[in-house]
Amino acid sequence: MTSDREERPEEASGPLLYSRRARTSDRDSGAVPDMTRQPLTVAVVGATGVVGRTMIQILAEREFPVGELRLMASGRSAGRTVSIEGRSHDIVEATGDAFDGVDIALFSAGGDVSRELAPQAAARGATVIDNSSAWRMEPTIPLVVSQVNPGDLEGHPGIIANPNCSTMQLVPILMAIRDSVGLERVVVDTYQAVSGTGGDAIAEFEGQIRAHVSGQPKQATVYPHPIAFNALPQVDVFLDNGYTKEEWKVVSESRKILHLPELRVSCTAVRVPVFVSHSEAVHVETREPLSPERARQLFAAVDGVVIRDDPATSTYPLASEAAGSDDIFVGRVRHDPSIEDGRGIAFWVVSDNLRKGAATNAVQIAEELIRRGWVKAAAARGAQPYGVERPHGELVREPVGASAEGSA
Numbered sequence: 001m002t003s004d005r006e007e008r009p010e011e012a013s014g015p016l017l018y019s020r021r022a023r024t025s026d027r028d029s030g031a032v033p034d035m036t037r038q039p040l041t042v043a044v045v046g047a048t049g050v051v052g053r054t055m056i057q058i059l060a061e062r063e064f065p066v067g068e069l070r071l072m073a074s075g076r077s078a079g080r081t082v083s084i085e086g087r088s089h090d091i092v093e094a095t096g097d098a099f100d101g102v103d104i105a106l107f108s109a110g111g112d113v114s115r116e117l118a119p120q121a122a123a124r125g126a127t128v129i130d131n132s133s134a135w136r137m138e139p140t141i142p143l144v145v146s147q148v149n150p151g152d153l154e155g156h157p158g159i160i161a162n163p164n165c166s167t168m169q170l171v172p173i174l175m176a177i178r179d180s181v182g183l184e185r186v187v188v189d190t191y192q193a194v195s196g197t198g199g200d201a202i203a204e205f206e207g208q209i210r211a212h213v214s215g216q217p218k219q220a221t222v223y224p225h226p227i228a229f230n231a232l233p234q235v236d237v238f239l240d241n242g243y244t245k246e247e248w249k250v251v252s253e254s255r256k257i258l259h260l261p262e263l264r265v266s267c268t269a270v271r272v273p274v275f276v277s278h279s280e281a282v283h284v285e286t287r288e289p290l291s292p293e294r295a296r297q298l299f300a301a302v303d304g305v306v307i308r309d310d311p312a313t314s315t316y317p318l319a320s321e322a323a324g325s326d327d328i329f330v331g332r333v334r335h336d337p338s339i340e341d342g343r344g345i346a347f348w349v350v351s352d353n354l355r356k357g358a359a360t361n362a363v364q365i366a367e368e369l370i371r372r373g374w375v376k377a378a379a380a381r382g383a384q385p386y387g388v389e390r391p392h393g394e395l396v397r398e399p400v401g402a403s404a405e406g407s408a
């Protein structure tokens with residue numbers, strides 16, 4: 001006779017360590033190795049924006065092998081300079097020709113710019129890592145979180161998509177659950193910082209704080225309502241299904257990154273009066289039981305994940321503490337008793353939306369490409385850079401599922 005425990009183990013086993021070093025692929029890539037350790041020519045497109053400036057800073061912090069740094073922006077910003085940690089950098093206009101000789105191009109200039117210029121950059125041999133939503137759901141474009149699915153970079157067509165910030169901090173945790181006890185359903189509510197919208201939103205938030213203190217009316221132009229002292233249950237535009245675009249990004253991007261196209265996910269995305277770091281309340285239904293203790297172990301084993309969880313001392317992840325860090329912080333890990341058999345787990349995830357949520361992951365993808373010898377874009381390998389052949393032979397010239405607007 002088998003015991004209950006044997007029939008339904010309390011916790012399924014799974015990997016307890018997700019290596020800091022990328023795992024090598026067990027597939028034959030067909031990609032031409034490019035094991036260069038030589039300094040690369042790196043372009044940052046959207047260099048005057050909040051994420052673009054963070055990209056420049058992170059390239060320097062991580063000592064990325066930059067030979068030439070080419071900073072690009074719209075014609076309006078060309079000729080200006082960007083100052084990062086005391087060093088001044090000139091800005092040139094982002095045009096197709098400006099990518100000649102570029103090895104890696106980090107884009108954070110909105111969907112319209114990415115749709116127009118990323119294929120041109122790739123056609124000139126650059127590998128584009130794009131932070132907009134333009135290419136993320138195109139089936140032939142890898143959508144990569146560095147510690148979750150770096151293997152998806154294999155055979156990349158010259159454009160690689162960087163996930164949305166709210167997805168980015170969630171999927172490493174979901175990966176740990178997927179690989180140990182299985183994922184059934186995810187409900188996530190986000191509390192997103194103003195910097196996710198960009199510099200104009202930061203300025204508007206600051207202006208509203210000043211207006212409040214001086215008893216003046218609060219002007220709102222970036223958001224439909226004042227963000228100061230408020231919580232707006234709208235991040236990005238509404239879709240026909242009643243969700244916002246941001247909420248649907250969490251659903252569709254998580255499925256793609258985790259290779260779980262049927263995963264049940266629901267999200268409510270809320271903008272909150274915080275400058276930096278997104279917070280998320282997450283409720284997961286697992287396939288097998290998962291205790292909070294085991295969950296903490298699994299989460300802590302993921303590269304770049306840090307546990308902050310001690311109710312006795314009111315210790316849990318805070319936006320203010322996550323800001324400036326590249327880590328993803330998890331706390332408030334507990335059973336969700338609304339799900340039977342110990343298969344419900346709830347937790348709180350916080351991460352700097354500009355760093356791991358955008359710039360750091362883009363640079364980590366670039367590092368991964370170097371490590372694996374996959375820097376060269378498809379064009380440089382004699383392949384189609386973006387008119388990628390689908391399995392049934394049809395060529396796609398336009399990105400599928402590209403967003404109608406320019407947000408990330």
Ligand code: 2RA
Nearest residue numbers: 164165192196197408
């Ligand atoms: C935000 N989705 O609104 C953006 C940033 N990628 O926070």
